[in-house]
Amino acid sequence: MRWDKAGPNSGGRYTNPFGVLSVTAGVGVAYYMGDLNDGVNVKHLGLGPSISLGVAYRLTEHVSARGELRFYQVSADQKYSKNYQNNLSFKTFNPDINLGLQADLFAYNKHAPVNPYLFGGVGATYLNPKAKLDGVWYSLPPLTTEGVKYKRMPLVFTAGIGVSIKAGERLSLGLELCNNFLNSDYLDDVSTVYPHPDQLPSDIARLLSDRSYEIGEPLRQPGWNRGSAKSKDSYLFFQVRAAYSIGNRAQNIERRKTRCPKF
Secondary structure (H helix, E strand, O other): OEEOOOOOOOOOOEEOOOOOEEEEEEEEEEEEEOOOOOOOOOOOOOOEEEEEEEEEEEOOOOEEEEEEEEEEEEEEEHHHOOOHHHOOEEEEEEEEEEEEEEEEOOOHHHOOOEEEEEEEEEEEEOOOOEEEEOOEEEEOHHHOOOOOOOOOOOEEEEEEEEEEEEOOOOEEEEEEEEEEEEOOOOOOOOOOEOOOHHHOOOHHHHHHHOOHHHHOOOOOOOOOEOOOOOOOOEEEEEEEEEEEEEEOHHHHHHHHHHHOOOO
């Protein structure tokens, strides 16, 4: 909806931003931060793909609500870390869903060609860490490798920064860096201490709980640190993003009138 009166920074024409709907997509890399890495190791970053699909609904000149369905893969292997003697590893491909708010630096009606923004949100992810033994991948949560049955759909708190660059009247491209903080320490299936082998449900569980024997190390004693529960796991996204504005109802009606003049 447009008014003849000038809005702020509008150059004489003001567009009501409320209800403007955009579809969004992103593709990039995901990076894991947790018990099985102890700092950035260039030999094994554990990077995997990240993909997101979503929508953004504009609330004000500066603020939009956003929701996304995302998929990501991360991994880690302790043989590249200072705790190599534990010899633990994992790989996971997980979905998550996220709802939040985005705050743009420049107002919608300023039509800035480059617009930095901040965003935050909350959601949930499904944990499915796996480990490879004798050429076979095993899902770790059912094996309770620490003698603990943990929640497989924890909350995720998201915060990040980005920049949007106008590529057309309705299309924007950009870059986004996003950190996702899990309300769980089991993204990697590692958190606390080695359990007593008798606590574990099967021989496979025992073999995957303590893998030090594979590299000639003595088996860990029950109660020895397997991980650290002091800090929870997280995963980082760096994505190239695209957003396509569908507009709001009033804009779509006006657009159809422009395209289909009456004679």
